[in-house]
Amino acid sequence: MSIPVFRFAPSPNGHLHIGHALSALLNYEAARQMGGRFLLRIEDIDQTRCTPELEADMLEDLEWLGLEWETPVLRQSDRFDAYRAGLQKLSAFGILYRSVLTRSEIKQFVADCVEEGNDWPKDPDGVPVSPNDGMVLSDDERIERLSSGASYAVRVDMVRAMRYLKSSLTWQEAGSSLDALAEAPHPVSCDPSQWGDVVLARKETPTSYHLSVVLDDAYQGVTDILRGKDLYHATSLHRLLQQFLGLPSPVYRHHDLVLGEDGKKLSKSTRSTSLRSLREAGSTPADIRQLVGL
Template identity: 60%
Template sequence: MSAPVFRFAPSPNGHLHLGHALSALLNARAAVALKGRLLVRVEDIDQTRCTPELERDMFEDLAWLGLEWEEPVLRQSGAFPHYRAALEKLQDLGLVYPAYLTRAEIKAFVAARENAGEDWPRDPDGAPLYPGDEAVLTEEERMARAASDAPFALRLDMKKALERIGTPLFWDETGAEGAALFEPVRQMPVEAAAWGDVILARKDTPTSYHLSVVVDDARQGVSDVLRGRDLYHATSVHRVLQELLGLPAPRYRHHRLILDQDGRKLSKSDKDTSLRSLREAGMTHFELRRRIGL
């Protein structure tokens, strides 16, 4: 049996915080315990927010944590042809369609329905499911947008995708933190319909998180995915895409989150305490490990 392959895949669109430290250190610990390999993958699809300076800071933080990883590091910005190929395969299967509604139009449509007393379905992250262009735009408006240079998203027709798969899907959820590392304890049912028609790419970007992560895990031979509980439900989408694209399914494990004093998960966008500011304040990486329960 080949050595297990773990990965830590941050985005250099802000400084790493305590939640990233927990995930990185858990992956490193699991790789050492199972005599496996640890990869670091740079998820830099967003070329506006991801910068070389933030990437440099990210690697400095990881080195301060004591992490050791394999080189070369895969950067998603250099892998766009692989994502395009996967997207084209799904398009050839008739499972992808262009969606022209803007965020504002979706928000207004859903608000009107909810104000009228209708319960509009929302995905596990709380975002309203896509209503479909035909629910908001006339046929003439849809044709005009398709013929113009209007922005669009490419969405997966989830109903058709699940019909194509035909049989229920599962994933192996492995032992909880502190249990025997990656000993499968249960099979979890895939509930991808709850996400509706997820975005796979946009007009100006040939991929999304959902598409790139399954392509990258397969390309890198990732056998074990250890990530935060906030991505638990997203695993359903990833299993569907793996099945449609003929890609292997890693073993999954979803660890606890580091929460702030209000019970919210930490966020770069909220400028929660970064590893960089903690170490500049004199914290050692040993003290940090104690703070996050390691």
């Protein structure tokens, strides 16, 4: 019987808040209860927003919470070659293309469609899916932009990708609470097409969250992914990538989110209450555990 492997994979682009504390503590305690391993992964693809100073603060906060993890810690900034190789493997199936549409062009195209009275599909997060370049630009315009060195996003041709699938996709979902760890997982049907032509990389960066997370989880042998419910529907996209890349599918567990007073999930960008500010105000690790329901 294999040893369970859990991981916590934060991005050092801001200070950790209590929502991160919940996820980190759940993974750590789940690994302990199941006699497994607990890994820490630094998701620092964004080399502009992620800084050594923020990473140091993050590690200090996690140590203060009482967490211990295996070393060395994997950093995504050290694995760009692995992500390029993953892109090449996907490209061999003919399911990727370079999109030169700008964000403003996409936004305007969708707005025009809606104004004309046409419904435009949205992804599970409520964001309008991106139109294919051919819906907005002529072939000549697209070729000219690419030849002139314009920025581009590497997108999945979702229609073509779905045609490749021999059968429907599912993932295994299990309980996320510490009391439900032993419960048997159940299959969940998924439809990656809801995400449209999702971005997997950009001209300047050889990966996105979706690509790197499936490659890294497989590389590290992660067996149980315990993360927030905000990523529940993204699992369908991750299953699609795992299928094409020939990667194993872990058991997934999605826990409830810690919400702010406005009912929205906490965010670094909105400066939600950070662990550091709580520490400075006199909170203890036990206080944090109580605050997140543990």
